[in-house]
Amino acid sequence: MRAYVITGPGTGSVTEVPAPQPRPDGVVVEISKVGVCGTDIELFDGSMAYLHDGNARYPLIIGHEWAGRVVDAGAEVDPSWVGRRVTGDTMLGCGQCVRCTSGRAHVCRTRYEVGVRGGWPGALAERLALPAGALYAVPDSIDDVRAAMIEPAGNAWRAFDAGGVVAGERLLILGPGTIGLLCAMFARAAGVEVHMAGREGRSLRFARTLGFDGVWTTDTLPELPWHGVVDASSAAHFPRLAVDLIEPGRRVALVGLAGLPSTIDTRDVALKDVTLAGILGGSAGLRPAIDAFANGTVDPGPLVSSIVPMEAATDILAGRPIPGVGSGPKTVIDVAPGSRR
Structure with a gap:
């Protein structure tokens, strides 16, 4: 099969690799669409x-945001999975340790992360092998492009949920990238007053087109009581800013990762009685994300800037300009049969 293989920092190409076979408890999925995220770029550039x-x-082989169709199943798998449109969990725990058996498989010490950790090949290939237990059926009301955004939406839903805000309250999201924007969409759908903040530029300008209650730079951010704050940025100083801004006794969700360590004064956390919640992976948010996409309360479609063939992956990962790209933050790669061009 064809797959995009990264062989070293800044080096990758579409090449032929052996097609996977299903394990007894697993399936093989024919991949249709794959989303590109910051983790993929960091794996490509070596950081x-x-x-x-x-x-x-x-x-x-990268690729952990994907949609496809089951084409083969192992002997222990319900054969009704074959032919179904699916996406899947990225975090694959061992299934035996106390973390896995207590519902925390996403932080299993020996976990695989599809296309990211432990050598489990990702979805930027014509076929992907996966345990059947990691599958999520995709309703017909969700097309493949949107289905490929279920995984980041799972992260975003978890961040929104961890922020602890309810209808009529005010949420501030730092970072107008894909996760931040999806988090804002979940919050708005729940009746929350949604504000976003970041650096002036293309991402912030795009966020202003989506109709949130306020989109600001950190310099223009109004002095309002923030009932929840989500840091979905890659800025090392934003977690401390989140603690400074949050109302006492409320919650800060940390879903962004910076390239450098962030410094938070824990005295401020304690004296304000603030709860900090770290978010790793979308596992617990995948079902709510699917439901929101299916019923139309959240539509990730406007975030997609372009759909490109697998042969364009190097240019996308290296940040090279692609003709005809829109202003949204998400690029989707078309891996479906017949998409080669």
């Missing part, structure tokens, strides 16, 4: 932390 701590190594 991803897992490359430096031994949890990832080249060569690797």
Whole structure:
């Protein structure tokens, strides 16, 4: 099969690799669409932390935001999965340790992360092998492009949920990228007053087109009581800003990752009685994301700037200009049969 293989920092190409076979408890999915995220870019340029701590190594096949159709199943799998449109969890725990058995498989010490950690090949390929237990059926009301955004939406839903805000309250989201925008969409759908903040530029200008209650730079941010704050940015100073801005006794959700360590004065956290919640992976948010996409309360479609063939992956990952790209933050790669061009 054809797959996009990264062989070293800044080096990757579409090449032929052996097609996967299903494990007894697994399936093989024919991939249709794959979303590109910041983690993929870090794996491509060599800056991803897992490359430096031994949890990832080249060569690797990236891709953890995807949609496809089951084409083969192992002997232990319900055969009704074959032919169904699906997406899947990225975080694959061992299933045996106390973290897995207590519902925390996404932080299993020996977990695989599809296309990211532990050498499990990702979805930027014509076919992907996956345990059947990681599958989520995709309703017909969600097209493949939107289905490929269920995984980041799961992260965004978890961040919104961790912020602890309810209808009529005010949420501030730092960082107008894909996760931040999806988080804002979930909050708006729940009746929350939604504000976003970031650096002036293309991303913030795009956020202003989506009709949120306020979109600001950090310099123009009004002095309002923020009942919840989500940091969905890659700025090392934003977690401290979030603690400074949050109302006492409320919650800050941290879903963004900076390239440098962030510094928070824990005295401020304690004296304001603030709860900090870290978010790793979308596992617990995948079902709510699917439901919101299916019933139309959240539509991720406007966030997609372009749909490109697999052969354009190097240009996308390297940040090179692509003709005809829109202003949204998400690029989707078309892997479906017949898409090669």
